[in-house]
Amino acid sequence: MRKAWLAWTTVVAPVLVAAGCASYPDEATTRQTTEKMVGEAYSGVSPALRKRAVQDRSQQICSKIGNAKLTQQEAAEVAKLARASITYPASGKLVGDWKAGAKLAYSGAGQRIRGGKLEKAKENGALCSNCHVLDPKEVNAGNLGPSLTGFGAQRGNSEAAVKYTYEKIYNAWAYSPCSNMPRLGSSGHLTPEQISHVVAYLIDPASPVNKK
């Protein structure tokens, strides 16, 4: 059914265009003209900052119109690139200080640009509470991502649980390709040490995340 419709439109569309009727441009044309358009939209800032709007390979794959499903091959490529991007703290310690992690988890600061100038922040926040409930007592939390209350209480603090948590924060796409979550470590937004603090905040039994 769908195939027949496609065949029909591919026959009819050029006829309509030839007859002077306007219609949707094809995908390749849209990509080409719009990429140029995006570049021009940011022409007022330095090339170093403008680079942010240029997509890497994974972002390209993850930008499907209508959130169309990834092919198996695409998902595998994104996961592979994500896995290859992950680095660990020089100390080898994946669980840092949960109190430092708490501060990071509730900070939405860092990296914003206004008037061509980069925001002045002591350090980038981990942005967690923008999208996740963490400490059940904190009302000001988003719900774009799942609630992480009781994260450590549920998963424990085994080596495997710690490694998973660290890697998921470093590059979520290693586990769920193209998920909504930013690749916080791979993009350079957080350092491996900062991520280890956030891991501690999620895992440590003393953390408010795991208190009833």
Added chain:
Amino acid sequence: MPKLRGGLAAVAFVCLVANAHGQSADPMAVGRQMLAEDNPGELWVERGKMLFYQKRGPKNTSLETCDFGLGPGKLEGAYAQLPRYFADTDKVQDVESRLVTCMVNLQGFTYQQAIKDHFGTLDRMSDIEGLVAFIASRSNGMTMNVPLIHQKEYDTYKAGEYIFYRRNGPTDFACITCHGDDNKRIRLQDLPNMTDRKQIQAVAASWPAYLGTKSTVLTMQNRLYECIWQMRLPDLGYLSDMSVALTSYLNRQGNGAVIQAPGVKR
């Protein structure tokens, strides 16, 4: 005027704080409702109306003969059909880029003069925001009906759609990341699901809007700028094609909505 707005901001703030502890599914709803009943955006509409009919610029001319798509001087319903293609500029334009075209061509402002201080602040109302609020309000009660006729309208619409799904920047965000599901929030900020017909219509019908948190009217260009800022992308060029394309996509999706501008938001 700043005093009055400061007062309004204080009222808005009290409402927000009061409701932040409300724990309802939509903690901001009551505050918004209170604001909507006494729309501070009307101040911008009044000022915009004054500016629209005032003789201004090097040519000492009003904007009365500006063509917003339905013919020179015809404002009623014009905003409901924007963005659209304009033959004289050979471009698809939104209300703001069209307004600036008229400020340049009719009133003799240079482009730079026309767009100077385009975003207002707490202490300074922007002329453009007032004018846009006024022009949009002349379509109130009418149905959003953004045309897809000219090839460039099709191209622009598709570009907007492409950008809506285009992930980029240090956060890997696209518009769809935050605006693709029902009942989502960033912290306490509600996020409309722009893939849902009803919700995108509510968005299209209510911009420009008065924002309680900023105590000013924001145009769509300004609103998109703020989204892009939050996504950690560089400053979105004012009146850029990208800005117009996104607006084309969003407003066209909102076709059928009954316009009530300026809206009132958190």
